[in-house]
Amino acid sequence: MVEDSRLASPTDEELVQRVREGDEQAMNVLVDRHHVVVFRTCAAILNDEDLAADASQNSFIKAFKAVARFRGEAAFRTWLLAIAGNEARGLLRKVKRRREDRLEDVGVLPSGGGDPSAEVTLQSEVARVRAVLADLPEKQRLSVSLRIFEGLSFREIGETIDSTEGSARVNYHHGIQRLRELLGS
Amino acid sequence: MTKNGCADVKDLLPELIRRELEESDRAVVDAHVSSCESCTEEVELLRRIEAAAFSAPASLAADIKSAVAAEFESETGVAPGWASRSLRWRLPAAASVVLAVGTAVIWQRTQALPEVGPLGQDPFAVVWPSDDADVAGVPMLADLSDDELALLLEELGG
Numbered sequence: 001m002v003e004d005s006r007l008a009s010p011t012d013e014e015l016v017q018r019v020r021e022g023d024e025q026a027m028n029v030l031v032d033r034h035h036v037v038v039f040r041t042c043a044a045i046l047n048d049e050d051l052a053a054d055a056s057q058n059s060f061i062k063a064f065k066a067v068a069r070f071r072g073e074a075a076f077r078t079w080l081l082a083i084a085g086n087e088a089r090g091l092l093r094k095v096k097r098r099r100e101d102r103l104e105d106v107g108v109l110p111s112g113g114g115d116p117s118a119e120v121t122l123q124s125e126v127a128r129v130r131a132v133l134a135d136l137p138e139k140q141r142l143s144v145s146l147r148i149f150e151g152l153s154f155r156e157i158g159e160t161i162d163s164t165e166g167s168a169r170v171n172y173h174h175g176i177q178r179l180r181e182l183l184g185s
Numbered sequence: 186m187t188k189n190g191c192a193d194v195k196d197l198l199p200e201l202i203r204r205e206l207e208e209s210d211r212a213v214v215d216a217h218v219s220s221c222e223s224c225t226e227e228v229e230l231l232r233r234i235e236a237a238a239f240s241a242p243a244s245l246a247a248d249i250k251s252a253v254a255a256e257f258e259s260e261t262g263v264a265p266g267w268a269s270r271s272l273r274w275r276l277p278a279a280a281s282v283v284l285a286v287g288t289a290v291i292w293q294r295t296q297a298l299p300e301v302g303p304l305g306q307d308p309f310a311v312v313w314p315s316d317d318a319d320v321a322g323v324p325m326l327a328d329l330s331d332d333e334l335a336l337l338l339e340e341l342g343g
Contacts (some may be wrong), residue, residue: 024254029247032246033244035245039241053248054248064253126237127235149235151199176231180230
């Protein structure tokens, strides 16, 4: 009975071993299992759904290409999230450069006006919370997002943001405190 | 949960709003939250934050799978899964080659020299008509020691 259950739901480590042997089905199971947490990690850094989807896609491609180098010292999910974080940061740098280039092309934008449609969007509660969340330092933002959206433990968040478990806890609580101040809860 | 002060309870509030607390912990956390204004406010805040989560596009998993398959296909010329599929026939094929070469060598070494040609002539000149022994190969195998043959078989098998 235990054996059947194990076969029906292989561990990440078993799937990774099968991926090393070129098993496409094992890749698909890992994508099904982790695409949402990878997406949310990328979204926490990029604050943009389309960019987060692109970064998620690239994260899985890079992870599967590098799977031979995965030594199993951390959980596969933690390793994958570290790749996703790097991928999202790289994409964010590219996007910022492109935006700066465009601003240089068009000169100084008129101040104060703003985009009316963006103003309307920002009035919504969701957009407001996202905007405030996006203003947090990255480690606080990731700690809050991964803890609340995905229920990751402080230990796993610490490994993902390259900090200790204690540091992840502090980042989470500082982030929550800041959100409380800015959102008025 | 052994303590139930604000700090301990606040660590568990994400699990509370995600409904992932065990029954015993949930009772303790619920009891604390209902009597603590700060924790009640924090639960409300966490719910607002949770509602602002980006939702993964419905097609994301399928898109990732397609992109992964396309990437591996463009790099190797074959879809992922080629390695496991090819290993299924490569290993038996390699074993067959090793077996065939080994059998041939053993057979050759156990045979008497061919009784053809006059004494003093190279017998391999008859069974192996090529003058180029290096290319022909078989005379070289015959000159190898048992250890060298074992090494060769190991290399062929590897």
